Amino acid sequence: MASSSSSNNAFRNGSSGNQRPLKPLNASNLKSSSFKSRVHPSHAPPPSFRRSYPSTFSASDDGVPGRVRVAVRLRPRNQEELAADADFAEYVELQPELKRLKLRKNNWDADTYEFDDVLTEFASQKRVYEAVAKPVVESVLDGYNGTVMAYGQTGTGKTFTLGHLGDGDTSSRGIMVRAMEDILAEISLETDSVSVSYLQLYMEAVQDLLVPANDNISIVEDPKTGDVSVPGATVAEIRDQQSIVELLRLGEAHRIAANTKLNTESSRSHAILMVQVKRSFTGQEDALSSEIDNSSHLVKPSKPIVRKSKLVLVDLAGSERVHKSGSEGHMLEEAKSINLSLSSLGKCINALAENSSHVPIRDSKLTRLLKDSFGGSARTSLIVTIGPSPRHRGETSSTILFGQRAMKVENMLRIKEEFDYKSLSRKLEIQVDKLIAENERQKKAFDNEVERMNQEAQNHIAEVERNFAEALEKERLSKGMIVMISSKIIAMERSWALVSEEVSDLRKLLQNEIQLRKAAEDEVNKLKEQYEQFMQPGAGGDTEIIRLHKILEDEAYKKRKLEEEVAILQSQLLQLTFEADQAKKYLERSGSAKWFQWCRFSHVAN
Numbered sequence: 001m002a003s004s005s006s007s008n009n010a011f012r013n014g015s016s017g018n019q020r021p022l023k024p025l026n027a028s029n030l031k032s033s034s035f036k037s038r039v040h041p042s043h044a045p046p047p048s049f050r051r052s053y054p055s056t057f058s059a060s061d062d063g064v065p066g067r068v069r070v071a072v073r074l075r076p077r078n079q080e081e082l083a084a085d086a087d088f089a090e091y092v093e094l095q096p097e098l099k100r101l102k103l104r105k106n107n108w109d110a111d112t113y114e115f116d117d118v119l120t121e122f123a124s125q126k127r128v129y130e131a132v133a134k135p136v137v138e139s140v141l142d143g144y145n146g147t148v149m150a151y152g153q154t155g156t157g158k159t160f161t162l163g164h165l166g167d168g169d170t171s172s173r174g175i176m177v178r179a180m181e182d183i184l185a186e187i188s189l190e191t192d193s194v195s196v197s198y199l200q201l202y203m204e205a206v207q208d209l210l211v212p213a214n215d216n217i218s219i220v221e222d223p224k225t226g227d228v229s230v231p232g233a234t235v236a237e238i239r240d241q242q243s244i245v246e247l248l249r250l251g252e253a254h255r256i257a258a259n260t261k262l263n264t265e266s267s268r269s270h271a272i273l274m275v276q277v278k279r280s281f282t283g284q285e286d287a288l289s290s291e292i293d294n295s296s297h298l299v300k301p302s303k304p305i306v307r308k309s310k311l312v313l314v315d316l317a318g319s320e321r322v323h324k325s326g327s328e329g330h331m332l333e334e335a336k337s338i339n340l341s342l343s344s345l346g347k348c349i350n351a352l353a354e355n356s357s358h359v360p361i362r363d364s365k366l367t368r369l370l371k372d373s374f375g376g377s378a379r380t381s382l383i384v385t386i387g388p389s390p391r392h393r394g395e396t397s398s399t400i401l402f403g404q405r406a407m408k409v410e411n412m413l414r415i416k417e418e419f420d421y422k423s424l425s426r427k428l429e430i431q432v433d434k435l436i437a438e439n440e441r442q443k444k445a446f447d448n449e450v451e452r453m454n455q456e457a458q459n460h461i462a463e464v465e466r467n468f469a470e471a472l473e474k475e476r477l478s479k480g481m482i483v484m485i486s487s488k489i490i491a492m493e494r495s496w497a498l499v500s501e502e503v504s505d506l507r508k509l510l511q512n513e514i515q516l517r518k519a520a521e522d523e524v525n526k527l528k529e530q531y532e533q534f535m536q537p538g539a540g541g542d543t544e545i546i547r548l549h550k551i552l553e554d555e556a557y558k559k560r561k562l563e564e565e566v567a568i569l570q571s572q573l574l575q576l577t578f579e580a581d582q583a584k585k586y587l588e589r590s591g592s593a594k595w596f597q598w599c600r601f602s603h604v605a606n
């Protein structure tokens with residue numbers, strides 16, 4: 001197995017070196033190095049996935065070969081090793097640039113192994129994440145299942161590599177935290193979802209690390225699709241980074257508590273973080289959407305596609321248990337069960353590596369849970385952790401061999417996507433609701449418009465009627481006025497004529513009076529003369545004088561009366577003349593001169 005020949009075998013089934021096996025199908029979306037730049041704005045599938053989608057559940061039949069990729073990580077020497085191994089020559093020699101590891105057999109001989117990545121004791125957690133887990137996380141985001149697993153002897157850094165939370169030093173965050181960070185950064189919480197279950201497999205029992213009382217969860221396999229699930233496990237929906245850190249802390253605390261109970265610091269259980277990613281995007285238009293209504297103005301909802309993928313992160317129990325069986329009692333049982341699961345995992349990997357017809361997946365719960373990860377449709381990365389100490393030569397060597405065999409396992413990566421009928425039905429319901437609401441809105445707007453027009457027409461009619469009535473009234477009033485003015489004019493003309501007659505009568509009368517007065521004056525003068533004659537001595541008679549005097553007084557009285565009458569007649573004449581003038585002015589002012597004329601005319605004509 002060792003040496004360069006074995007390492008050549010390691011690449012037998014897959015693409016060589018660092019090239020990604022998915023490249024032929026999906027080069028563009030697997031190649032990207034920065035998650036943040038991988039934005040699918042409309043949640044359309046990445047370009048390479050834009051093909052026609054079958055309308056029912058589809059597990060793409062033609063998968064893509066994807067070899068299990070294996071990296072080896074060397075833990076730095078701890079204090080104990082620094083002291084105890086000081087006199088030993090380096091047992092493990094790493095050549096990261098050649099992706100080679102050498103295990104020294106003696107001073108002059110070493111076995112050489114090639115891996116997909118060789119991570120030295122100086123490799124940062126970030127470097128480890130990017131080499132081991134990031135390509136898997138990217139695949140999961142693209143819809144493939146993925147597995148990242150740490151295998152190695154107790155104390156070699158499996159938990160440090162996978163589960164370290166990086167409290168106080170974010171640069172030391174492990175794969176679990178970083179993977180969740182990248183997933184959360186990539187998905188849209190509006191359309192996608194991420195949920196996790198955190199389990200441990202101890203003594204062939206699946207326990208819930210989030211709810212420890214839930215300690216015998218069954219593993220269920222879908223007979224149709226072969227998908228493995230643990231429906232009894234707590235599923236926590238993750239919406240932010242903080243919640244995943246808290247959840248991992250809770251799980252870690254429960255795992256540590258279980259170990260403490262067993263009076264050990266080493267992990268006796270396999271810890272499994274299952275991350276379910278559900279992403280939605282719209283597919284192409286197809287027959288179904290055209291069935292909706294070809295002639296309608298409806299906007300056809302684009303076909304909703306859902307991709308459900310699963311990322312499984314596994315921190316295995318210490319591998320030395322495979323060889324070191326406990327002495328007796330519980331320890332023996334525990335060792336047996338760890339032994340069972342790890343050795344059956346090894347057997348499965350061997351069978352797969354050798355293309356054996358039988359793969360003993362059902363031999364343990366671990367292999368049942370990891371069915372998809374080895375020989376299945378998942379993209380799998382394995383990190384084997386080793387310590388530097390020559391005292392653990394055997395363990396290190398067996399870990400390396402485990403990794404070498406795993407490199408031969410070829411998976412057939414398949415994307416699983418479903419046509420999201422529920423989502424389409426929801427979308428259609430929403431669209432129907434929208435259309436109903438729009439229809440009602442339009443109907444209401446139409447009714448309002450009709451109502452408004454009706455109201456406007458009524459107002460218009462009312463205004464026309466009002467104007468007509470006003471016009472009629474005006475006409476009636478002006479007719480009445482004309483009649484009134486005409487009759488007034490007639491009356492005034494009549495009175496004018498009467499006044500004229502009266503004036504001429506008065507003039508005649510005055511003339512008479514003047515004549516009478518003149519006659520009276522003549523008479524008076526005559527009488528005066530007579531009186532004077534009478535008064536002349538010897539002419540007389542007093543009686544005649546008195547009589548004449550009386551006549552004279554009567555005549556004076558009559559004259560006064562006549563003068564008064566003349567004055568009255570003159571004032572009446574003046575009054576009538578004034579009224580006639582006023583009436584004439586009034587008619588001229590009210591613009592009815594024409595009418596006046598006409599009336600006069602018609603009056604004259606009549």
Ligand SMILES: Nc1ncnc2c1ncn2[C@@H]1O[C@H](COP(=O)(O)OP(=O)(O)OP(=O)(O)O)[C@@H](O)[C@H]1O
Nearest residue numbers: 075076153154155156157158159160266267317318
């Ligand atoms: N690369 C590393 N750099 C610094 N310290 C490390 C590294 N790897 C492991 N350690 C430290 O070594 C110790 C053992 O590591 P860890 O608990 O991760 O081992 P493990 O393989 O998970 O052991 P177990 O199987 O018993 O759980 C821890 O104190 C850890 O912090």
